[in-house]
Amino acid sequence: MQTGICIEHLTLRYGRKAALCDVSLTVPPGLYGLLGRNGAGKTTLMRTVATLLPCREGRVTVNGVPTAQAARVRAMVGYLPQDFAAYPSLTVREALGYLGTLSGLERPLLRRRVPAVLRLLHLEEQADKRVGALSGGMLRRLGMAQAILHDPPVLIVDEPTAGLDPEERVRLRALLARLAAGGRVVLFSTHIAPDIEAVCGGLAVLDAGRVRYAGTVADLKARTGAGDLERAYLACVQGGKD
Amino acid sequence: MQLFLWECRRVAKSVVYWLYAAALVLFLWGQDALPVNEGLSAFVPPQPGDELNTLVPSGDEARIMPEAAAALRAAWQEDRFVTYPPPLCIYRSVRPSDAQHAALGEVLDALCAPDGTLRPGVTWEAFTAGMEKADRILGGGSDWAPAGLEQKYGLVPATYADLVAEYEACMAHDRYTGAFARLFCDYAVIALALFGALPAVALFRQDVGAGRGGAAAIWVRRVPGAALVGARCAALLALEFLPVLVMDIGLTAYYAGLYGWRSIAPGAFFGYSALWLLPTLALEIAGGAALTLATGTAAGAALWPALGWLCAASGAGGLSNGSTYANLLTPRHNAVGGYLVFRRGLARLLAGRAAALALAGVLLAAAVWALRCRRRGVAVWRSGI
Numbered sequence: 001m002q003t004g005i006c007i008e009h010l011t012l013r014y015g016r017k018a019a020l021c022d023v024s025l026t027v028p029p030g031l032y033g034l035l036g037r038n039g040a041g042k043t044t045l046m047r048t049v050a051t052l053l054p055c056r057e058g059r060v061t062v063n064g065v066p067t068a069q070a071a072r073v074r075a076m077v078g079y080l081p082q083d084f085a086a087y088p089s090l091t092v093r094e095a096l097g098y099l100g101t102l103s104g105l106e107r108p109l110l111r112r113r114v115p116a117v118l119r120l121l122h123l124e125e126q127a128d129k130r131v132g133a134l135s136g137g138m139l140r141r142l143g144m145a146q147a148i149l150h151d152p153p154v155l156i157v158d159e160p161t162a163g164l165d166p167e168e169r170v171r172l173r174a175l176l177a178r179l180a181a182g183g184r185v186v187l188f189s190t191h192i193a194p195d196i197e198a199v200c201g202g203l204a205v206l207d208a209g210r211v212r213y214a215g216t217v218a219d220l221k222a223r224t225g226a227g228d229l230e231r232a233y234l235a236c237v238q239g240g241k242d
Numbered sequence: 243m244q245l246f247l248w249e250c251r252r253v254a255k256s257v258v259y260w261l262y263a264a265a266l267v268l269f270l271w272g273q274d275a276l277p278v279n280e281g282l283s284a285f286v287p288p289q290p291g292d293e294l295n296t297l298v299p300s301g302d303e304a305r306i307m308p309e310a311a312a313a314l315r316a317a318w319q320e321d322r323f324v325t326y327p328p329p330l331c332i333y334r335s336v337r338p339s340d341a342q343h344a345a346l347g348e349v350l351d352a353l354c355a356p357d358g359t360l361r362p363g364v365t366w367e368a369f370t371a372g373m374e375k376a377d378r379i380l381g382g383g384s385d386w387a388p389a390g391l392e393q394k395y396g397l398v399p400a401t402y403a404d405l406v407a408e409y410e411a412c413m414a415h416d417r418y419t420g421a422f423a424r425l426f427c428d429y430a431v432i433a434l435a436l437f438g439a440l441p442a443v444a445l446f447r448q449d450v451g452a453g454r455g456g457a458a459a460i461w462v463r464r465v466p467g468a469a470l471v472g473a474r475c476a477a478l479l480a481l482e483f484l485p486v487l488v489m490d491i492g493l494t495a496y497y498a499g500l501y502g503w504r505s506i507a508p509g510a511f512f513g514y515s516a517l518w519l520l521p522t523l524a525l526e527i528a529g530g531a532a533l534t535l536a537t538g539t540a541a542g543a544a545l546w547p548a549l550g551w552l553c554a555a556s557g558a559g560g561l562s563n564g565s566t567y568a569n570l571l572t573p574r575h576n577a578v579g580g581y582l583v584f585r586r587g588l589a590r591l592l593a594g595r596a597a598a599l600a601l602a603g604v605l606l607a608a609a610v611w612a613l614r615c616r617r618r619g620v621a622v623w624r625s626g627i
Contacts, residue, residue, distance in 0.1 A: 070618065
């Protein structure tokens with residue numbers, strides 16, 4: 001079976017405006033970063049891969065399955081949306097139980113998986129708190145917990161580190177790296193270059209709906225002669241405009 | 243089943259659900275329906291002389307035809323008709339076009355002489371065919387629909403034997419609780435039509451209220467749309483019916499205390515509630531779900547109560563000819579007893595309830611379709627969820 005995410009000539013328009021323009025990208029197993037400024041098209045790309053937006057021009061496959069076969073793709077994907085929220089009246093444990101049920105987890109498996117992800121995300125003490133009472137950072141952790149709850153082979157995480165304090169950012173990056181180490185495909189979008197530099201081998205730079213670069217972090221730095229990814233990214237994007 | 247139980251838990255944790263339950267109880271309490279203590283005379287054997295104040299359908303074609311024709315002529319001359327067109331049976335004032343007015347005149351000319359009397363030799367079949375045509379011209383639900391002619395026209399003073407027959411039928415079949423259960427359902431169905439859609443709208447709106455990201459976290463999961471909508475609507479139906487069941491238990495116990503367990507029909511409240519109320523509840527829930535998923539707004543919270551109010555407010559107008567039994571949202575029977583009247587309207591009631599269930603099924607399918615579109619990012623009415 002072909003593993004990874006394969007995007008071929010994807011164009012997606014909101015009305016007359018193209019949010020993605022002839023995007024082609026191959027995301028292999030491992031941790032893969034998607035870097036771009038706000039409005040670059042990262043979220044649109046991730047939502048398309050997660051079957052939440054229609055793929056009318058081009059082709060997207062997840063582990064060899066085209067996104068047109070939404071039910072099969074959904075069974076493989078864990079998704080953390082950029083603006084994740086959950087039902088405020090449920091407790092954290094209940095929210096995970098409910099979302100796990102929607103993922104098709106049977107009760108015995110849920111009884112094992114929910115405490116496991118609570119532990120993994122350091123949410124045990126918040127387990128019986130109402131979701132509505134969680135802080136932004138805790139909500140982000142809950143978002144990660146629901147994304148990995150059903151142990152998906154493909155994980156799509158949209159700006160997971162935005163709004164987190166430095167300690168939580170480091171912890172979350174380490175978790176993503178650990179999840180990717182087992183052969184899972186992890187597509188990780190952010191506009192914070194150091195987050196990608198810290199954990200990703202491969203990355204794509206997205207700007208104005210187009211792929212400006214796709215390859216390794218080391219190669220991008222070498223090509224641009226920049227000492228760090230932040231400068232390399234700026235050189236790449238500004239070079240693209242010239 | 244697991245998903246159904248989770249949805250039940252979500253419904254039970256919804257503030258709107260508890261507001262619905264409170265509104266339902268308060269509405270019935272306010273109508274003195276918890277319990278009904280009026281109309282107890284229905285259970286007192288009729289006395290000679292009681293019949294003088296009561297009119298009953300005669301079923302006499304010779305009486306019905308001239309009365310109905312005269313009423314049609316009067317309305318035609320005034321050029322104004324009141325109808326309760328199905329399926330909602332909401333009050334409608336009809337002013338026919340010139341062509342319709344002329345067509346109604348032709349119907350009258352075929353049945354009546356110029357002086358307004360019935361033409362000699364007009365058969366019942368020809369008369370009802372003419373009335374059916376007139377009803378069709380008026381858009382249905384008029385006082386001349388053949389199915390209601392016998393209830394509306396040809397009424398005669400009751401005989402003492404009529405009252406005895408009604409009383410005996412009531413005692414034999416209703417056994418107290420049946421008679422009270424119909425009045426309970428008459429009030430409860432209004433409350434359900436007013437408030438029944440609100441928990442559904444609130445629950446489906448929660449997906450939107452959780453933000454685009456909240457909805458995405460749910461919709462990206464493998465659960466099929468039909469299972470999600472089906473389990474949620476089933477949970478809403480079960481929990482919204484629960485307060486009705488609790489009241490049924492309480493009222494059955496109350497009347498058992500009043501008349502004795504052996505004298506009452508213990509299953510009457512439950513049977514009437516299931517037949518009378520569940521289809522309305524199903525329609526409200528499916529309608530609330532479909533509208534919320536299709537528009538992404540809480541418009542259903544305004545539309546469905548408004549429809550329910552219109553049906554309830556205008557439904558009373560059809561009580562006299564029994565047409566209100568067919569009302570899609572609020573079939574009415576605003577009396578204690580009246581078993582024989584109910585029996586005569588039962589076919590209409592069953593047809594109306596079946597139509598409500600069928601429409602609920604269609605709306606449920608529409609809700610599944612709307613969810614499917616939204617999960618794929620295809621805007622149904624308004625993008626956003």
